Amino acid sequence: MRRTSEEGARVVEDTWFARYPRPKKVVTDNGPEFKLEFIAMVKKNGAVHCYSSPRNPQDILAVQRHRQSLVDKRLLRANAKRISYDYAVDDLVYKRAYLGLSDKLKPMASGPYRVSRVHTNGNVTIQLSPHQFERLNIRRVFPKHPVPPVATGPGY
Incomplete structure (x- = not known):
């Protein structure tokens, strides 16, 4: 079931904003339920709308691949000075x-x-x-x- 922006705004306003203190910041992904009506509802309640990681799985994979390549380069640089030694019996x-x-x-x-x-x-x-x-x-x-x-x- 695909939620619309209007339905998402109504659900958040009825469940979250009605029960708890008003947040200063709302963090969402780029999903279809967080479009115009939702952004208008957040601004009406005095909060700032911020985006998190992208909704598109291909974009997430691209970011993860880039981060993994940076981690691999850092590990190679950190292990460059280490000397490996294969132990044998009677060493x-x-x-x-x-x-x-x-x-x-x-x-x-x-x-x-x-x-x-x-x-x-x-x-x-x-x-x-x-x-x-x-x-x-x-x-x-x-x-x-x-x-x-x-x-x-x-x-x-």
Whole structure:
């Protein structure tokens, strides 16, 4: 059922404006029920009419695609300096220490420890002692000998 602008204005005035304090601003989309009669009713009640995102789904998709491309570019720029490392069994790694809020003089890592297992979900198992193992996420460990950065920019 398609609502007309006159019907939309009547419904909003009878249900919202009659029961609650008058708003200062009314935000709507570009739907067909928010045309001349609705805008006149909003102005009559002393509110300002503002539009939100477009009603047309194609326009919404275009805006979302543009925003996603901006997010992708930002993530690429943020991750450009990171070095990825694939851990293997018998690699030596350091375990990052939790520093807390005030322990600035604590060691930042402990180890080195030997990697005993590499899991597919982003975890590794390290051997703390001959009979003690600990499973950690790869963000909590870093290699003993860091990988040199790979030059991928222009001019290389």
